[in-house]
Amino acid sequence: MSSRKRSRRQAISDLVLEQGAATVGALAEGFGVSMQTIRRDLDALCEGDMLHRVHGRIELSKEYLNTPFDQRADTNLLGKRAIGQAAAALIPDGATVFISIGSTPLAVAKALQCRKGLTVITNNLSVAMALSDELSNRIILPGGEVRLPDRDILGNDVLEFFSRFRAEFAVFGAAGIAADGRLLEFHTTEVRATQKICTNAQQSILVVDCSKFGRQAPALGDNIADIDRVIVDRHPGPAFAPLLDRIKDRLLIAEGEPT
Numbered sequence: 605m606s607s608r609k610r611s612r613r614q615a616i617s618d619l620v621l622e623q624g625a626a627t628v629g630a631l632a633e634g635f636g637v638s639m640q641t642i643r644r645d646l647d648a649l650c651e652g653d654m655l656h657r658v659h660g661r662i663e664l665s666k667e668y669l670n671t672p673f674d675q676r677a678d679t680n681l682l683g684k685r686a687i688g689q690a691a692a693a694l695i696p697d698g699a700t701v702f703i704s705i706g707s708t709p710l711a712v713a714k715a716l717q718c719r720k721g722l723t724v725i726t727n728n729l730s731v732a733m734a735l736s737d738e739l740s741n742r743i744i745l746p747g748g749e750v751r752l753p754d755r756d757i758l759g760n761d762v763l764e765f766f767s768r769f770r771a772e773f774a775v776f777g778a779a780g781i782a783a784d785g786r787l788l789e790f791h792t793t794e795v796r797a798t799q800k801i802c803t804n805a806q807q808s809i810l811v812v813d814c815s816k817f818g819r820q821a822p823a824l825g826d827n828i829a830d831i832d833r834v835i836v837d838r839h840p841g842p843a844f845a846p847l848l849d850r851i852k853d854r855l856l857i858a859e860g861e862p863t
Contacts, residue, residue, distance in 0.1 A: 612637070613645050616662070620655060621792055621822050625663040654822050664822065683813045683837030684708050686858035688715035690835050691811050695773055697721050702766070702801035703731045704776035705756040705794065708811045710734065712775050725769050727762050727797065729755040744769070758793045766800040774805035778812050780819035785828040785847050788821035795825040802826070809833045814840040 612635055620626055628646070632639045646662050649655050656665055688711035695701060695716060700723040703709050713731040716722065723742045724735055729750060732743050746765035748757045776798045780788035787810070789795050802808040810831045817840035828834060828851060835856045839848070848855055 609645070613649055616642075616645055617649055617655070618792055620662055620664060621790070625661055627661045629660070631662075683859065684711040685715070686837050687811050687813065687835050688712045690856055690858040691775060691809055692716045692719070694807075694809065694833065695719065695722075695775075699723070699773060700725070700769075700771040702726065702769070702771045702774040702776075702805055703728060704774075704798060704801060705754065705758070706777035708777040708813060709775050712811055723771075725766070725771060725801075727757040727765075729757070758791065758797065760793075762793070763796055763800050766797060766804060769804060771801070771805045772807065774801040774808045775811060776801065776808070778810065778816055778825065779821035781812065781817045781828060781844075783818070783843070783847065785850070787825035787828060788819070789823040789825055790821050792823045795823050798825060802831075807832045809835065811835050814838045817841075817844050 615635070616626070616631060619631075628639050628642050631645075632642045635642070646655075646657055649662065650657050654665055655662055684707065687708060691712040692715035697719050698721040699719075701716075703713055703724060703726040705728045709728060710730050713724075713728075713734040716735060717738065720738060720740045722735065722738075723744070724731065725744045726732055727746050729745070732745055735741050735743060746757050746762045748759055748761050750757055778787040779790050779794075782788060787795075787798075789798070808831050810828065810833070812834075814836055828847065831851075831854070833854050833856065834851055835858055837857075837859050839845075839857060
């Protein structure tokens, strides 16, 4: 395979990961090639189970699509509340904190409502609103287009925004966690944003409920073994025991071990 073809197919895959779908016509115009060439690319890309063809377009398979934000936010409320409280206990008044997108980082923000003098750097509008009632807080947001219904901001401008700051803590979630410990997201921009805040923070804090272990998502991030602190609501079960044993000194079970 030529390098040009390989690069084009990778770019098509990345585009569908970002947007969820793309038409043959739009891809042919965007890459300056014929529709027949794009169809051959799509045939190759759809040989796996992540992408599939539907009526002149390529889409992410259903199992790789994310659940709507409000539905996620209303799921496992007690577990997310426990995670939020455990994470907030690590963050003192006056701290500078990156908080990423997602419903579990939002639970951390709600638990931080008792803190004062925080500097919060976030692309999550729900987080900003949750912490805006405390007038001693400083809340810093990027510019750009708000992604609905998630009420967050993503894109290259967000990466440049995060690169301008340093923080004591980076609080973030993940769409899924693979058996080998790789963190998974639905968009590559989410991966890059997480990597940027972790690089620019003194301590990285991953907050996930146990349902994320084994959940599928297409974009690969860093490994759970590289995170400073991991907070989960409950132990995800014996299948992930070897993985969690590797990080047991950095693992916090928010609801406690079962008796």
